Amino acid sequence: MINRQKIYLYLICSLMLLFLNNGFSQKSNKAELELKRKEIQKEIKLINELLSNNKKRKKAVYGDIETLNLKIQRKEELVKLTNQQINILNDEIKVNLKKQSELNEELLNVKKSYEEIILKSYKTKSGKSRLMFLLSSESFFQAYKRIQYIKQFAIFRKKQAIKISALLDKIKNINEELNTQKIQKESLLEVNKSVKKSLEVEKNQSNILVFDLRKKEKKYIKEIADKQKISSQIDKEIERLIREAIEKSNKKKNNSVTFNLTPEAMELSKNFVLNKGKLPWPVIRGVVVQRFGTQAHPVVKTAKIKSNGIVIATASKEKVRTVFEGVVLSILQFKGSNPTVLVQHGNYITAYKNLAKVFVKKGDRVSSRQNIGEVFTNSSTGKSSIQFSVFQNTTPINPLLWIIKM
Numbered sequence: 001m002i003n004r005q006k007i008y009l010y011l012i013c014s015l016m017l018l019f020l021n022n023g024f025s026q027k028s029n030k031a032e033l034e035l036k037r038k039e040i041q042k043e044i045k046l047i048n049e050l051l052s053n054n055k056k057r058k059k060a061v062y063g064d065i066e067t068l069n070l071k072i073q074r075k076e077e078l079v080k081l082t083n084q085q086i087n088i089l090n091d092e093i094k095v096n097l098k099k100q101s102e103l104n105e106e107l108l109n110v111k112k113s114y115e116e117i118i119l120k121s122y123k124t125k126s127g128k129s130r131l132m133f134l135l136s137s138e139s140f141f142q143a144y145k146r147i148q149y150i151k152q153f154a155i156f157r158k159k160q161a162i163k164i165s166a167l168l169d170k171i172k173n174i175n176e177e178l179n180t181q182k183i184q185k186e187s188l189l190e191v192n193k194s195v196k197k198s199l200e201v202e203k204n205q206s207n208i209l210v211f212d213l214r215k216k217e218k219k220y221i222k223e224i225a226d227k228q229k230i231s232s233q234i235d236k237e238i239e240r241l242i243r244e245a246i247e248k249s250n251k252k253k254n255n256s257v258t259f260n261l262t263p264e265a266m267e268l269s270k271n272f273v274l275n276k277g278k279l280p281w282p283v284i285r286g287v288v289v290q291r292f293g294t295q296a297h298p299v300v301k302t303a304k305i306k307s308n309g310i311v312i313a314t315a316s317k318e319k320v321r322t323v324f325e326g327v328v329l330s331i332l333q334f335k336g337s338n339p340t341v342l343v344q345h346g347n348y349i350t351a352y353k354n355l356a357k358v359f360v361k362k363g364d365r366v367s368s369r370q371n372i373g374e375v376f377t378n379s380s381t382g383k384s385s386i387q388f389s390v391f392q393n394t395t396p397i398n399p400l401l402w403i404i405k406m
Contacts, residue, residue: 046285047074259393
C-alpha cells in the first residue's frame with residue numbers, strides 16, 4: 001500500500017514538473033525568437049544601408065545581386081521567425097481562453113451558492129429570529145451547536161465573498177493578458193504582411209539583375225577566378241609566414257608543425273580557447289556575406305569559391321579591431337592586394353584582410369578590441385568588406401565558431 005502511494009506521488013510530481021518545464025520552455029523560446037527577430041531586423045537595416053551606398057554608383061555589378069539576395073534571405077528568415085512567434089501566441093491565447101471559460105463557470109457557481117447564502121441570511125437576518133432559533137433549543141448542547149452554526153455560517157459567507165472577489169481579479173488579469181496577446185499577434189501579422197510585400201518587389205529586382213548579369217556571365221566568371229587567384233596567393237603567403245614563425249619558435253627545426261610556446265604564450269593560447277564563441281567581431285557593425293570553406297558563388301552559381309575565412313560587409317571607413325589580445329606577427333601586402341594583419345595568440349593566429357589603412361606594426365602588443373586598421377572600400381563597386389580568418393598553427397578553422405553571434 002505504501003509503495004503504491006509512493007508511485008502515485010512520484011507520477012503526480014513528474015507530471016507537475018513536465019507542465020512547469022513546458023511553461024518555462026515556451027517562455028524561453030518566445031524570448032529567444034524575439035531576440036533573433038531583432039537581430040535579423042538590425043542586419044536588414046545594415047544591408048539597406050549597404051544597398052543605398054551602392055545605388056550612388058551609375059553602374060550595377062553582381063555585388064548588388066549578392067547583397068540583395070542576402071537581404072531576401074534574411075527577410076525570409078524574418079517571416080519564418082515571425083510565424084513561429086504567431087504560433088506561440090495562438091497557443092497562449094487558446095490556453096487563456098480555456099482558463100477564462102473555466103473561471104467564468106466557477107464564478108457563476110460561486111455566485112449562485114452565494115445568492116442562496118444571502119437568501120438564507122435574509123430570512124434569519126433579524127436579531128429576534130436568531131434569538132428564537134437559540135431559545136428553541138431543546139438542550140444546552142443543542143444551543144451551543146446552533147451558536148457554532150451561526151458563527152460558521154457567517155465565516156462561510158465571508159469566504160464566499162472573498163472567493164468571488166479573487167475570481168473577478170483573476171478574470172480581469174486573464175482578460176488583460178488576452179488583450180495584450182491579441183495586440184501582439186495583430187502587430188506581428190502586420191509586420192509579416194509588410195515584409196512579404198517588400199519581398200515580392202525585391203525578388204523581382206533580383207530576377208531583373210540576374211537576367212542582365214547572364215549577358216556578361218563570362219566576364220564575371222573571369223573576375224571571380226582572378227579574385228580567387230589573388231586570395232589563394234594571400235593564403236599561401238600567410239601559411240608560409242606562420243610556418244616561418246613556427247620554425248623560429250622551435251629554433252629552426254624544419255619538421256615542426258606547432259609553435260614551441262613560452263609559459264606566457266601557453267596561457268594566452270589557453271585563454272583564447274576559453275573564449276571560443278565569445279570573441280567580439282573584427283568590426284562593430286557588419287553582415288557575413290561569404291562563409292568559410294568551398295561553396296558555390298552566391299550569384300554566379302557555376303563558379304566555385306574557396307574561403308579560408310569569412311567575408312563581412314560593413315560601412316565605409318569602418319575601423320577594424322582585434323578580437324583578442326596578442327602580438328602582431330606580420331603585416332602582409334603584395335601587388336594586386338590590400339594589406340593583411342596577422343595577430344598571434346599563442347598557437348592561434350587571426351588574420352584581418354582587405355584593409356585600407358594599418359595602425360600597427362610587426363611586434364606590437366595589442367589588446368582585445370584595439371583598432372588595428374580601417375576597412376577598404378572598392379571605388380568601382382562601392383562595397384566595404386573585410387575577410388577575417390582564424391588559424392590553429394597553419395590550419396584554417398571556421399571563424400563563425402569563435403566570434404559571438406550578433
